Amino acid sequence: MNGVRVGEYSTLAANYLLKRLEAIGCQAAYPERRASHEFILTFAKLAKDNHVTALDIAKRLLDYNQHAPTIYFPLLVPECFLIEPTETKEAMDDFVDAMAKTLEEANTNPETVTEAPFTGPRASWMR
Numbered sequence: 123m124n125g126v127r128v129g130e131y132s133t134l135a136a137n138y139l140l141k142r143l144e145a146i147g148c149q150a151a152y153p154e155r156r157a158s159h160e161f162i163l164t165f166a167k168l169a170k171d172n173h174v175t176a177l178d179i180a181k182r183l184l185d186y187n188q189h190a191p192t193i194y195f196p197l198l199v200p201e202c203f204l205i206e207p208t209e210t211k212e213a214m215d216d217f218v219d220a221m222a223k224t225l226e227e228a229n230t231n232p233e234t235v236t237e238a239p240f241t242g243p244r245a246s247w248m249r
Contacts, residue, residue, distance in 0.1 A: 132159035135207045139214045143205075146222040151199045160206035162199055169201045174228040174235050176201040182227070182238035186220035 136157035143163065144150060151162040165176045180190030180203075192204040207214055227234040 129159070132207075133157065135209075135211075135214065136161055136205070138211070139205065139207045139218070142214070142218045143221060146218060147225055148221065151202055160204060162196070163203045163205065164199050165201040165203070168225075168228055172228055172232045174232050176203060178236045178238065179203075179221075179224055179228070182224045182235045183220055184239040185241050186223065188217055188220045 136159055140150060140157045140161045144153075148163045149165070149167065151164040155161075165174070165179060168179075169175050176193045180193050183190045190203075191206075194202060195204055196202070209217070224235060
């Protein structure tokens with residue numbers, strides 16, 4: 123696959139995932155921009171309203187067998203995820219499902235998210 127095709131697929135994947143995440147309530151840090159190969163979400167409102175941070179969400183994603191995106195970078199966006207999707211469509215859809223569950227928990231039972239992870243080898247020392 124040549125570089126142009128790779129760039130096109132990267133852009134397509136990033137915009138697909140961004141739209142899916144926005145549809146479940148995630149907030150783009152720069153909503154006026156179209157994603158190139160990556161995009162940034164902010165969870166600043168969730169942190170302010172429910173005391174659930176980007177780090178809490180990242181750790182909760184581990185319980186859903188998801189690798190969390192880069193957090194807290196860039197430093198100018200509070201409570202952020204930097205997402206650069208490289209996965210298949212199915213893997214991106216699984217990520218959206220895990221994020222939807224995590225956001226629901228953050229809004230209905232924040233302690234479930236702030237006390238995560240509950241499973242895996244790191245669960246006991248990450249709390």
